[in-house]
Amino acid sequence: MGIRFQDTMAGKVIDFEPLEPGLVRMYNCGPTVYTYAHIGNFRAFLLADLIRRLCEFRGLEVRQVMNITDVGHMTVDTDDAGEDKMEKAVRQEGKSAFDIARFYEAAFLADLDALGIQRAQVYPRASDHVAEMIELVAALLEKGIAYQAGDAILFDISKYPEYGRLSHKRLEDLQAGAGGRLTGEMLDQKRNPGDFRLWKVDPAHVLQWDSPWGRGYPGWHLECSVMARKYLGDTLDIHTGGEDNIFPHHESERAQIEPVTGKPFVRYWLHTRHLMAEGTKMSKSLGNFYTVHGLMEEGFDPIAIRYLLISTHYRAPANFTKEGLKGAWESVVRIRQFVRRMEEAAGGPGGASGSGAAPTSGTAAAPEAAAGGAPEGSIAPALSDFEQTFGEAVDDDLNMSKAFAAVFDFMREVNRLEPTGGEARRAAEAIRRADRILGLLAEEKAGEEDAAIDALVAERQAARKGRDFARSDQIRDELATRGIVLEDTPQGPRWYRK
């Protein structure tokens, strides 16, 4: 069948074919770096990651660009309406806009890594592309699509008949100012209520650049149009963002670039549904506003966040809870445990190529000759079932719930068969292949205290042999408090970090 995505413009799931066979050009709306991104933001970035991983899983090369919005010009919602977010951050933190942007950009990249999100090739900063934005504005003015009004250059949406097609809005139906983000003066300047700013002359702004129209700052939508074109060309295959970006942001991106290139800007638009927390909208005042680093400080593993966020379909409203996060972690552990056990049963991780983590567990990997192994070929039916179901699920607009169900079904089947040797290796490799999309398995790093742990485990074995179970349980409990899980298997004790 091949990959299918729900395209916002088409309003339905359609077959995905990149413009240039074998190469996917993808642009993702990235973070605004005036504060920490919250986990809802990362839902969108995880969608981008899943798309990237799926395309690569299917053998496509992906060129991926994600912007860093550091120009400001985002107003704060509700009470501070009208105040520029960067200005607010500057005022509150007493640092320069530049320092703040760089700080949160670094925090953002660290969060990406923590969540196992593969890095895009380029993270262009809006502030580095103001010259290109000015060029685009000049081109639009020249074509008569933009006009000057007071201290602003505005885009005239009446010159772009497609305006509204992406968001499926009829402009006549829109109520000017209903979003509460437009002031009366702004509306008065405009020929149409929907006209949006391309440049604002404001020499007092925290971030400002020279332009032919005066010192000021660029309109928000410009950066994506300009940077996408610069790094990926006139036509993108995929453009992603949160559902709130559909209108007006993405609608405007199309409007301002297509008349200049004369080509379709984006072939497939994908948007994530917003994430809720504890049953309602995330908000700082409700105390249900979560960040990756904040949850990590509470002791949660970021991969649990990844699991939780990707296991719900990206177009369905998802509800984040701490309880869900704990459950997500248990699921991750189950998958990791499976791979670890299979690789041990196989006599070590995937051969000389070293497909991944060497189990740190000390002691006795079972020799291949161990009794009770499933006969050669016995996992084959479960394996082909799994590859089939998993592949179909991810191809189908990233149906991750179904994909995970396939993973768990497969693991249960295989666990029942208790394979060893090559059979166990094939089972582990199947999950590792799936993990190229899931991104849940971790490289296990050998800890410095491994030798000490081995010594304690050996001491415990001795105690057990002498039927000193009090001492043996004491050692196990002690290890548990250090995050070490100890299991006694028929092949001897094994331990690992949880």
Place this chain on the structure above:
RNA sequence: GGCGCCAUAGCCAAGUGGUAAGGCGACGGUCUGCAAAACCGUUAUUCACCGGUUCGAAUCCGGUUGGCGCCUCCA
């Protein structure tokens, strides 16, 4: 005021006309010195509510309730 989405077990969540996937949790069992892991079994006669269409509805239609998004610089 306009446009749109969602509601499935204690929790998370698939399924969009053919008789309720999967995970977490809980309970019982096998295994174990005891555990852990793993496996087996139980945990929704029912899919927010009320009507309708149909041989058949969680799935389609109408209405109600609740939640969410956008309406022109919030993923």
